[in-house]
Amino acid sequence: MDLFELNAELRSDMGKGASRRLRRESDKVPAILYGGDKEPQPLTLEHNEVLQHVEHEAFYSHVLTLIIDGKKQKAILKDMQRHPFKPKVTHMDFQRVSDKAVIHMQVPVHFINEEKCVGVKAGGMIQHSMNTVEVVCAAKDLPEFIEVDVASLDVNDVIHLSDLKLSKGVELADLLQGEDHDHAVVTVTRKGTAATEAADAEDEEGGEE
Numbered sequence: 001m002d003l004f005e006l007n008a009e010l011r012s013d014m015g016k017g018a019s020r021r022l023r024r025e026s027d028k029v030p031a032i033l034y035g036g037d038k039e040p041q042p043l044t045l046e047h048n049e050v051l052q053h054v055e056h057e058a059f060y061s062h063v064l065t066l067i068i069d070g071k072k073q074k075a076i077l078k079d080m081q082r083h084p085f086k087p088k089v090t091h092m093d094f095q096r097v098s099d100k101a102v103i104h105m106q107v108p109v110h111f112i113n114e115e116k117c118v119g120v121k122a123g124g125m126i127q128h129s130m131n132t133v134e135v136v137c138a139a140k141d142l143p144e145f146i147e148v149d150v151a152s153l154d155v156n157d158v159i160h161l162s163d164l165k166l167s168k169g170v171e172l173a174d175l176l177q178g179e180d181h182d183h184a185v186v187t188v189t190r191k192g193t194a195a196t197e198a199a200d201a202e203d204e205e206g207g208e209e
Helices: 016-025 047-054 057-061 193-207
Strands: 005-010 028-034 041-046 064-068 071-082 089-096 102-112 124-128 132-138 146-149 158-160 184-190
Touching: 005 047, 028 047, 041 047, 041 064, 047 089, 057 102, 102 124
Parallel strands: 005 064, 028 089, 102 146
Antiparallel strands: 005 041, 028 041, 064 071, 071 089, 102 132, 124 184, 158 184
């Protein structure tokens, strides 16, 4: 059994009114499956089953398995809508994928060894510039997350996108746009630096007349 399997049914009743009835009367989630060489398929999913999955971080960066009338289809989650204040998922968009299909996907960044960081022990502070990165890879190579070890970072050290260790076949969408997109992922700054700069900037603005 795959890590994330969702049972789905084909639906023929379309429109906003039909979707509202599904959510209200049947406690189901309307969804759409598109992509590949097939027509879009309107689906319904069990809300309770969906809630169990969406609590997991990996659900959003994983190749999922939709079981539609007994047949399995690999897909990725492209969009999900939630109720503004109730714990309810109101709509989901899925894209069909095959193992060799090249996909763009946001995956989380996991920072490790922050408590061992050289710069933190020297009085610095870790600042995360990114918590997710967009990867480009075949569906079969999609990483669940990217790990960043900050143990050896000293004060003023920076880890950029180009410093990340990626598995074979995985590229970063930003770096494919050129070296000027090699953004900072995490930095160790001296405590009080940001606050001091902000205060100086306010003083300068206040002094202008």
